Amino acid sequence: MSRVASAIVATGQTEHGRRLDTSMAELAREAIDRCLDSRGLSLQDVDAVVAGNMEMFEGIYLVDQLFVGALGAIGKPLYKLNTGGTVGASTALACYHLVASGRHERVLGVGFQKQSDGSTQAAITTVGDPVWERAVMAGAIGNFASMASTYIAESGVTPEQAAKVAVLARRNACRNPYAHLRMPDITVEQVLESEMLAYPIHRLDMCPSSDGACAILMAAEDVAGDLADRPAWVHSVATVHDQQYMGDSPKRLAVMRSLRGAAAKAYKLAGIDYPLRQLDVAEVYEPASYALLAMCENLGFCAMGDGGRLIDEGIITMEGQLPVNPSGGVLSTNPVGATAMIRVAEAASQVMGEAGEHQIEQVHRALATGYGGNAWTDMMILGDERPSR
C-alpha cells in the first residue's frame, strides 16, 4: 500500500481547560515533552515537526515560526498545517504521509490552541466568506443549530436523544484526567434545561472552548517496534472536503458527503466492511451533541436516520458494542488546533493499551475523525497489526 508502513508510537496531552498557568508555547511544549518522555525520547530523536494551530484565535501570524524553539524544530523541517477544526487530524495525516512516503523516520506532530488568549467568536466569524457569508453570520452555534435542524428533519432524532449524547460525553470525561469538562452528576434534564443558545442547541449540547495541546510521534516500520511495545499502526487515512460555501452541501449534517467519502476510502483500504463489528473503538469529532449521532450514521455505525438508536440502546457507550469517544470527545474538550489530534492520539492510546481509566478492552482497531470548516473531514484507522504492503 504505502511505501513505508507507519505507526504512532507515542502520544502526549496537556490537561485541557482554562490554562492561565502557561503561555501557548509552554502548553505546546508540555504535550511534546509528555509524548517524548513516555518513551524516554528527546527532541534529538525527532527528524521533522508538523504543527497545527488556527492563528486567528490568538492573533499570532506565523505562530510555528515564533514557537519554533518550543516546538523543538530548530534545524529541522517544520511543516505548518492550517485546516480549521480538523487541523489536528490534518497534522497527524501529514505526519503519516511524511513517514509513509519514506521522507522521514520519526515525525512529531503537535496541535495547540489557547482559546482563553483570544476571542473565539471573532475568530469563528472570520471563517465565513467575507463577501458572501459574514454579513449574515451567526457564529458557530447558529451554523450548528441550523445543521441540527436539517438532521432532525431527516432522522427524527429528539432533544432527549441529543441530551443523552451530551451526558455520555461528560460522564466518559470523568475517567479522562486531561478532559476539560468532567461532570459526573450531569443528567439529561440538566442538558435540556440549560440555556437555549440557538434552537435546538442548549449550552450543554455544545463543545466548550479550551486551552490545550496534543502531540503524537509517527514512526517508520524499521523503528516503530523499538519505540513502542505495541505501536498503533496506520491502516488507512483519508481526507475529503466539500464545496466552497456553507449552504452548498444539500443536507449538511444529515448527509455528510465528505465524511461518507472519507469513510468509504478509509474502510476500503483497511478492509473494513462492517464498521460496527470490525472497529473496537471510535474517536469522532463531534462539535455538538446532534453531530455525533449524525456522524455515526454517516460512518455506517447504523442505518441512515437511525442514529437515535445508537444512544438509546447503549451501542456507543463504554460498555457498548462500539464505544464512541471514551475520552469524552469534543463535547468535553475543545482546544481547536489540538482537538482533532486528540481524537487521533486517543485512538492510538486505545490501540497501544495506554488509555488508562477509559481504556476499552481488546482494542485491535480504532477510528479517529476530524471535522472542520465546511464539512472538511480527515480520518485515520489505526490497528495493532502491522499492515501488509
Add this chain to the structure above:
Amino acid sequence: MSTPDPRQFDREQARRIEQQVTLQYRFAAGTYASRFFAALRDEGKILASRDREGNVMMPPRPVCGLSGLPMDEWVEVGPDGVLAGCTVVYVPFIDPMTGSQRPVPYGFGLVRLTGADTSIYHLLDETDPAKIGVGKRVEAVFKPAAERTGSLADIRHFRLLD
C-alpha cells in the same frame, strides 16, 4: 526550555497581557459577486451561476464544485425558496459588518432559492421555533431601492410564506 509544573505555579502571579490585534481588509468581490450585487442593488434580482450540465450554484462562482465545469451562464433564482436548515439564535453575536451586537433572538436559516441547487444563509423574520422548519417556504424581503448598497444585506431578511 523546561516544562513548568502546573501544580507548582503560583496563580497569584498569572499575568495576562491585554492587546488589541487590529486587522483591516479590503476584499475585492470579483467578477461574479460584483455582477450579483449590481443586479441585487439596481434591479432587485437574485442571480446565480449555471454550468452546461445545468447545475445552478448560489452564491454564483467561477467553477461548479460538482461538475468541475466553468459556470458561464447567469440565471435568476428566487425570490422565494424553502428552508434547508433553520434556527432561532438566542446568544448575542457581534455583527462583523456593523461591529455592534445583533439584537436577540433572531431567526436564521439556510435558504434554497427556487431554481438554485445550493443554499445561502440569511436572517428570518420569525423568532418562534415552532413556526420555522425545514421545508417551509420563504421569500426574500428587499430593502427599498434607495437603501440598497450592493451587499447581501440588501435582502433585509426572508419572511415565512407558510
Add this chain to the structure above:
Amino acid sequence: MSTTHSNTWIVGLGEARTAARRDDLALNELAWEAIAPALRDAGVTLSQITGAVTASQDFWDGRTISSMNVNELVGGATGSEAKVAADGTQALAYAAARIEDGDQHLNLVLAHAKESQGDVHSIELAAFDPFFERQLDPDECVLAAMQAQQLYATGRFTAEHAARVVSAFRARSQVLEPLGVEQVLASAATATPLRELDRAPLMDAAAALVVCDDLVADQLAAQRVRVVASSSRTSAYWSQRACIHDAPEAAAAATDALGLAGWSMDDLDVIELNAPYAHQYLILASALGLGDGEQLVERMESDPKLSPSGGWLAGSASGVAGLRSVVDAVARLRESGGRALVHATTGLCLQSHHVVLLEGGAQEASR
C-alpha cells in the same frame, strides 16, 4: 514485496497575471486564473483531479481557513485537500509525499495571496512575540534593516550591491518595470540602510501546478518534469539566533536535498532563490557557496543559471514566490532540459528554508 514506487511529476503549469492590485478578481477567481491554464497545460479536466495541497496564510487572506476560498477549484465536493501555511514549495513537497506513498495520483498544487487586500504592517506585526516585541510596533522591514545593517558591517556587501541585485532581477521580470541601480538607491528610505525598492513590491499572485504519479504521467501527453527531492530547515526565531545575517539552514536544506538526489551544486542548470529583500539574496547565495562580495554580485548579474526568473524581486507575493519559481524553472527545463534547484523562504528574516530539486527536459521526454 518488491513493489515499485512512484515518482512525482509536474505535468501542468499555470500562473495568474501578477499585478499590484487585482481588484477585478476575488481571491478564488485569481486562483482559478492560475489553475485553469495548468489544467489545460496538463491536458486534464478539473473533474479528473482528486485532490490538492494548497498554500496560503489566514492573515493575508483575512480569513480563518483561507483555503476555503478555493475548495471548489481544487477538487470540489469529494476532493482531498490539505493546506499548509507556508510557501507553496512546502505544498509541493507535501503533495509529492501524498503521491509517493500512493494516497494520491493526480493533484493540484496551488499557492495564492492578495497582498493588496490587507495592511502589511499590521499583518507582519502579528508575527512578532506578543509579550516582548509587539509593544515596539515592529514589522518585517525593521528586522530586514537590522539584518542588512549587520551584513554590510561585515564589509562583504554594500547597499549598492543589493541595488544591483534589484536592478538585475527586475530586468528579468515579466510583470515589473526595469529599474536602474541609481533609482533603487534614490528610492525612499524605509529603515536604514534599506530603501523602498530593496523590497519586492506587494503583489496579488497565484501559481498552480498539476502533479501526478508515474502511471498518470504515462497516460498524459504533457511534457513532464520530475520532482527529484525536497528538503526544508527552520532556523530559530530571529531574536534567538546568534547571527541573523547568514542562512546556514538554507545551505543545510540544499545539502540534504542534493544528497537525496545524489547531485552536487555543480550539477545544477538553474538555481532559483527567493526572499522579499534584495540583500537577502546575497545572504542566500553566499550561504549556498555561490560566491562572495563583488564577485558574487557580478555573477548574480550575469550568470544565466542564477535566478533566471528574477525570483520574488521580479514580482510575486508572500507564499507564492517559491511556487512561481517552480513554474518558471519547469518551463525552462521543458525547453532545454537539465536540473534545477528552487529555494523559497517562510517567516521573518529568512527563518525557514524550503528546497525543491527538479529534473526534466529532453531525457525525460524520450523515456
